[in-house]
Amino acid sequence: MDVSSRIERALSEAVAFAEIPGCPPRLAAAMRYAVFPRGARVRPRLCHSVAAACGEDHPAATEAAGAALELLHCASLVHDDLPCFDAAETRRGRPSVHKAFGEPLAVLTGDALIVLAFQTLARIQGRPERLTALTLTIAQSVGVPSGIVAGQAWECEAAVPLSDYQRAKTGALFVGATQAGALTAGFDPEPWAALGASIGEAYQVADDLRDVLCDVEELGKPIGQDARRLRPNAAAQLGVGGAKARLRELVDAAVKSIPDCPGAEELRVLIKAQTMLFFPKQLALVAA
Amino acid sequence: MDVSSRIERALSEAVAFAEIPGCPPRLAAAMRYAVFPRGARVRPRLCHSVAAACGEDHPAATEAAGAALELLHCASLVHDDLPCFDAAETRRGRPSVHKAFGEPLAVLTGDALIVLAFQTLARIQGRPERLTALTLTIAQSVGVPSGIVAGQAWECEAAVPLSDYQRAKTGALFVGATQAGALTAGFDPEPWAALGASIGEAYQVADDLRDVLCDVEELGKPIGQDARRLRPNAAAQLGVGGAKARLRELVDAAVKSIPDCPGAEELRVLIKAQTMLFFPKQLALVAA
Numbered sequence: 001m002d003v004s005s006r007i008e009r010a011l012s013e014a015v016a017f018a019e020i021p022g023c024p025p026r027l028a029a030a031m032r033y034a035v036f037p038r039g040a041r042v043r044p045r046l047c048h049s050v051a052a053a054c055g056e057d058h059p060a061a062t063e064a065a066g067a068a069l070e071l072l073h074c075a076s077l078v079h080d081d082l083p084c085f086d087a088a089e090t091r092r093g094r095p096s097v098h099k100a101f102g103e104p105l106a107v108l109t110g111d112a113l114i115v116l117a118f119q120t121l122a123r124i125q126g127r128p129e130r131l132t133a134l135t136l137t138i139a140q141s142v143g144v145p146s147g148i149v150a151g152q153a154w155e156c157e158a159a160v161p162l163s164d165y166q167r168a169k170t171g172a173l174f175v176g177a178t179q180a181g182a183l184t185a186g187f188d189p190e191p192w193a194a195l196g197a198s199i200g201e202a203y204q205v206a207d208d209l210r211d212v213l214c215d216v217e218e219l220g221k222p223i224g225q226d227a228r229r230l231r232p233n234a235a236a237q238l239g240v241g242g243a244k245a246r247l248r249e250l251v252d253a254a255v256k257s258i259p260d261c262p263g264a265e266e267l268r269v270l271i272k273a274q275t276m277l278f279f280p281k282q283l284a285l286v287a288a
Numbered sequence: 289m290d291v292s293s294r295i296e297r298a299l300s301e302a303v304a305f306a307e308i309p310g311c312p313p314r315l316a317a318a319m320r321y322a323v324f325p326r327g328a329r330v331r332p333r334l335c336h337s338v339a340a341a342c343g344e345d346h347p348a349a350t351e352a353a354g355a356a357l358e359l360l361h362c363a364s365l366v367h368d369d370l371p372c373f374d375a376a377e378t379r380r381g382r383p384s385v386h387k388a389f390g391e392p393l394a395v396l397t398g399d400a401l402i403v404l405a406f407q408t409l410a411r412i413q414g415r416p417e418r419l420t421a422l423t424l425t426i427a428q429s430v431g432v433p434s435g436i437v438a439g440q441a442w443e444c445e446a447a448v449p450l451s452d453y454q455r456a457k458t459g460a461l462f463v464g465a466t467q468a469g470a471l472t473a474g475f476d477p478e479p480w481a482a483l484g485a486s487i488g489e490a491y492q493v494a495d496d497l498r499d500v501l502c503d504v505e506e507l508g509k510p511i512g513q514d515a516r517r518l519r520p521n522a523a524a525q526l527g528v529g530g531a532k533a534r535l536r537e538l539v540d541a542a543v544k545s546i547p548d549c550p551g552a553e554e555l556r557v558l559i560k561a562q563t564m565l566f567f568p569k570q571l572a573l574v575a576a
Contacts, residue, residue, distance in 0.1 A: 023433030115431030143403030145311030
């Protein structure tokens with residue numbers, strides 16, 4: 001089974017835990033709506049790629065880790081779209097969860113997806129000695145002091161240390177993805193942090209460029225949000241040309257940072273291909 | 289060290305993970321504000337009581353489980369108080385989190401507390417074979433299909449099965465507390481579900497009575513919320529006299545349900561004392 005299918009199957013099996021009698025049906029529907037149809041699945045894909053490069057020996061753990069990362073990412077999107085944050089009416093080209101299901105269910109959907117991520121990890125069978133590190137690593141990429149929730153919370157502070165903000169808001173979950181991939185294969189996660197950090201920053205720069213350059217139709221969500229909300233944006237700070245150059249640097253840094261492992265060469269090729277995937281069409285060439 | 293001090297220390301140590309450089313300081317402050325000063329700590333107290341009755345052999349696990357349960361309870365209060373749910377301006381006699389810190393930080397505080405609960409569990413040292421069951425049990429009491437988040441989500445459905453709603457909304461976390469207490473001591477959690485369910489329902493009936501009978505000053509939060517929000521309320525359904533009788537039955541059922549264990553006799557006394565604690569002053573006598 002290819003990686004995409006494994007990712008989708010793991011997510012569908014996770015969400016199915018809500019789709020049984022005794023669970024409020026609209027909550028279950030909102031959870032599936034928040035997770036499907038698929039986005040680019042950048043984070044689980046990265047987790048799978050690293051696990052494969054490390055000689056994946058526990059596929060169920062990789063799949064659970066990938067699903068947990070994506071569930072947490074989806075939870076953050078649902079909450080970030082709420083009226084008190086971005087007030088985004090669309091996401092992936094259709095109504096955001098709070099527009100489709102109402103604000104109360106959007107709050108609860110995010111909460112339930114966070115819990116579901118940890119349930120998914122705890123259900124991994126076998127090799128229990130890896131589970132604690134895996135759970136702590138993924139939790140750290142989401143919670144306090146410097147996960148994506150903390151990143152979002154920097155927007156509520158008067159003084160924002162830009163590097164802390166960007167590292168937490170986007171980078172943390174990418175670091176979680178590379179480290180989780182290494183952990184599920186029994187590898188030390190520390191050397192894998194740099195790869196996640198570089199890809200995370202590249203993704204943020206690409207997202208900043210999209211926010212400035214794209215039209216609503218391609219992006220599937222409102223554009224110009226950063227300027228409207230006075231959020232830092234790399235394309236605004238460096239100019240479009242500067243941001244493109246920074247993007248190229250970051251992809252190079254990512255590829256160079258890959259630690260020694262059985263599948264290092266193949267991973268370098270994969271990382272280049274994957275970083276292409278999340279760039280908007282009109283920017284795809286710059287990363288080549 | 290007495291149980292109260294152990295509970296407070298474990299919670300303070302958990303929240304301290306947010307209070308380090310690199311974490312947005314207002315998020316850290318809102319998290320501490322949501323957890324301290326202490327409420328009755330009914331759920332961790334119950335978890336500690338059951339663990340003690342089972343011959344507690346891993347105190348750090350009991351403390352972590354108690355802290356996780358209370359962090360999840362506090363998270364649910366912060367989100368339930370949001371404008372899109374109860375729009376409660378006060379909690380424990382002072383401004384609710386969204387009034388004190390703003391709505392965005394209230395959403396993020398709830399999210400961060402949920403993640404912190406699982407971080408706290410994953411940090412337990414020793415006896416890793418118990419960790420998975422403990423994590424799944426506590427997660428189940430919060431998430432889908434029938435934890436407290438699902439309970440809250442029943443309020444967003446057109447047709448609400450009353451027993452599913454009440455069991456999930458309040459009961460689930462009490463069942464989680466008794467089962468977690470048994471698990472931290474290496475006991476089978478299943479026989480302990482009935483105790484949690486009875487105490488949970490008793491707590492809900494007491495809360496319903498408070499909502500009808502108390503004044504704002506004693507309750508520390510708005511009264512008459514159930515009628516205003518068309519939520520089921522035992523005192524409204526059974527009358528105050530009927531609700532008091534139901535309360536007495538439930539406390540009896542709780543005491544009788546206690547499974548065979550080394551400290552069963554002491555636990556019966558404790559449960560009677562603890563159920564007294566969460567009754568409002570003018571109702572305390574009915575449980576005697």
